[in-house]
Amino acid sequence: MNIEIEFKDIKKIYGEKVVMEHFSLQVRKGEFVTIIGSSGCGKTTALKMVNGLIRPDAGDILIHGENIRDKDQTRLRRGIGYAIQGSVLFPHMTVEQNISYVPSLLNGRDRARTKAAVSKWMKIVGLDEELKERYPAELSGGQQQRVGIARALAASPEILLMDEPFGAVDEITRGQLQEELLRIYRETGITVLFVTHDIGEALKLGTKVLVLDQGEIQQYAPPAELLSRPATPFVEQLVERERRTCHLPEERLGDCEFSGAAGR
Numbered sequence: 001m002n003i004e005i006e007f008k009d010i011k012k013i014y015g016e017k018v019v020m021e022h023f024s025l026q027v028r029k030g031e032f033v034t035i036i037g038s039s040g041c042g043k044t045t046a047l048k049m050v051n052g053l054i055r056p057d058a059g060d061i062l063i064h065g066e067n068i069r070d071k072d073q074t075r076l077r078r079g080i081g082y083a084i085q086g087s088v089l090f091p092h093m094t095v096e097q098n099i100s101y102v103p104s105l106l107n108g109r110d111r112a113r114t115k116a117a118v119s120k121w122m123k124i125v126g127l128d129e130e131l132k133e134r135y136p137a138e139l140s141g142g143q144q145q146r147v148g149i150a151r152a153l154a155a156s157p158e159i160l161l162m163d164e165p166f167g168a169v170d171e172i173t174r175g176q177l178q179e180e181l182l183r184i185y186r187e188t189g190i191t192v193l194f195v196t197h198d199i200g201e202a203l204k205l206g207t208k209v210l211v212l213d214q215g216e217i218q219q220y221a222p223p224a225e226l227l228s229r230p231a232t233p234f235v236e237q238l239v240e241r242e243r244r245t246c247h248l249p250e251e252r253l254g255d256c257e258f259s260g261a262a263g264r
């Protein structure tokens with residue numbers, strides 16, 4: 001099994017509050033993990049531990065089997081794409097400058113390579129080339145979100161962390177961004193950790209869904225399994241409505257036993 005990210009017996013305390021304890025998880029290479037749970041259950045904390053923005057109080061995070069504690073933190077972060085809700089673009093930089101920020105650090109003087117990366121990613125996320133010279137304030141919310149995703153992907157990271165990246169856009173744009181993200185995921189084979197509040201989104205995008213409650217793993221399983229065999233009452237409640245309306249794309253349904261599950 002090719003493990004890309006591993007949380008090993010993690011403990012995290014804020015002040016007196018234990019947010020996570022004995023938290024262990026393995027994420028295989030190429031997996032798209034959606035993370036969902038009650039507010040304040042530790043989703044963002046878990047995500048930010050992967051790129052070293054938050055340090056655990058105990059336990060280790062391994063990437064490709066290497067402890068991130070031993071890595072140069074700047075280099076670690078440059079190798080991991082990170083996209084969060086709302087606009088976190090540099091306001092004084094154009095779209096092009098925003099997207100090329102990390103690639104230009106990595107490519108050094110090879111400007112042609114950076115320019116090519118910017119054009120490629122603008123196209124992939126569905127941004128018109130003519131927006132290159134605009135500043136973030138001159139873009140719609142959906143366009144800003146696309147620039148954020150292009151920026152997160154432009155350095156061709158092997159890991160992409162996304163924290164409710166589509167939370168602030170309208171329903172239609174959200175659907176488009178989800179489709180584009182799935183396409184990028186399929187084309188690149190990147191490993192994705194994606195935090196969401198929306199169980200529909202978690203089931204639609206994830207190859208695996210991680211359900212957390214108060215820092216504890218309730219279930220870590222493919223969407224079809226969550227629907228057919230919820231592991232705890234918490235998961236059962238979370239998926240109940242989805243089970244009735246099941247929005248899963250057909251290829252994800254697999255051997256989903258709805259009639260059996262309904263008998264619970």
Ligand SMILES: Nc1ncnc2c1ncn2[C@@H]1O[C@H](COP(=O)(O)OP(=O)(O)OP(=O)(O)O)[C@@H](O)[C@H]1O
Pocket residue numbers: 014015019037038039040041042043044045046
């Ligand atoms: N820097 C901090 N100092 C103190 N407490 C914190 C800090 N960061 C997070 N917490 C607390 O730790 C818990 C977990 O926070 P985290 O942001 O990981 O939750 P979350 O699941 O992402 O929440 P939400 O869904 O509301 O965004 C919460 O109770 C939060 O208030």
